Amino acid sequence: MTRLITTIAEMRDIRASLTGRVGLVPTMGSLHDGHLTLMRRAREQSDVLIVSDFVNPLQFGPNEDYDRYPRDLDGDLAKVDGLADYLFAPSAEEMYPAEEPFQVDVGRIGTVFEGAMRPGHFNGVATVVLKLFTIIRPDIAVFGQKDAQQLAVIRRLVRDFNVPVDIIPAPISREGSGLARSSRNAYLDEDGRWHALALSGLLKDLSGRRMPAPELLHALEQARATSSTDVQWDYAEAVDPATFEPIDSSFTGDAVVIVAARVQGVRLLDNAEITVGT
């Protein structure tokens, strides 16, 4: 039986009694198969698994509907049964008792790509994750590689604030076609799913290869310019994994190709690692 914890004080008491490696999977609840995959990944590397279930108001913009974000604590508890030892589900008042709490300022990485679309979002993410790390003191924490920019923010968070947590990326889950799994895929019809393969198709052509920067930059430019009008690119770029600054033609080393596009009005994200060099 998964034990439900709703207060920070109880979470701390229980943490103090735990031995062995403690794993954390932070979630905003409304759990689905993707979350369960993260949990299985965490279980492989930990003796005790804690799942946090908290809809973080700080990471919602004024035009994003925090109040209407789905919440289903009973359903979540049922889903993690047998997989997580503890479900930490504090209220917003428990996590943010004061007005205008101090926040982590992630600087420039919070203002580009997904951060440009959602001002303040990554500051809110970094703030709540730092709080969870301070309260729960996990040895490892698992984050999906699908949200590559979030993963980069979390890696810098633990580095810059010296938080002793190993950040474990969980690989992107894909359908047989290559399409990255997302609950939003349900909004695509058959034609849309076919067009959506432009994202994973581009990444499949590039990933795992070693390619000079000019060749990579040219390939991305071509992809953006020549794809079907049914695919509206927000971006398709190669970026530095730590800063999310676009690479230039003299770049060598590990990069991430990040892509975002709208297909049938549905916003799709994908990414892959690539080694840039001659």
Place this chain on the structure above:
Amino acid sequence: MTRLITTIAEMRDIRASLTGRVGLVPTMGSLHDGHLTLMRRAREQSDVLIVSDFVNPLQFGPNEDYDRYPRDLDGDLAKVDGLADYLFAPSAEEMYPAEEPFQVDVGRIGTVFEGAMRPGHFNGVATVVLKLFTIIRPDIAVFGQKDAQQLAVIRRLVRDFNVPVDIIPAPISREGSGLARSSRNAYLDEDGRWHALALSGLLKDLSGRRMPAPELLHALEQARATSSTDVQWDYAEAVDPATFEPIDSSFTGDAVVIVAARVQGVRLLDNAEITVGT
């Protein structure tokens, strides 16, 4: 013998081996009697005392001379001998290996009073203190009440990020005259010291009393308006201890009276707690 520690890895290893209550006194080095008072206060409440000795570049503004801030590690080691068990003195590269590190954003409290004079200062203070708390995991940490706004920032830091550290204020040390001790007092001549008593004199009249807000606000206005032209007030205000917002005439509860003034070109600070109510 105080043991010198210069790397975060060694500090963590040693911390993991410590038992009992661990106390921390964060300093920027160039230790003087005021620091030793903070250390004695920390010793009273801890079994092991760690003093950090780090000139934090993040809390210096572009026009403040970080490079010329005095450093005297050998002198500091000699001074803490017999008082501190460990002196943690990492390099700037050890604490900030990356460019543009994530920082704590303290919000509005960082922009008023001392924060207005030093934009970004309190963000830098909060960032380094959070890092020290994460690395050292002290049970208690001592900060001087003299820097009231810094103390307020640190108290909110541990509250907002759920850091399990007890923040212990050390009372303001005063000369027989009442003048708050400061290394800057050495720049005052006899006449200047006499005028400087305007600060502590005002606080002495107010502190420990229970006074309605309108009466307190009137007293502060009078003090600013009627004092000698040899005392140039930056501010003399009653503020909320958590937010440092000036109280209004309907305020009740605990407040802090904060004063800053220039006497003979020397900037002096002082403060006192007061209960506001009918």
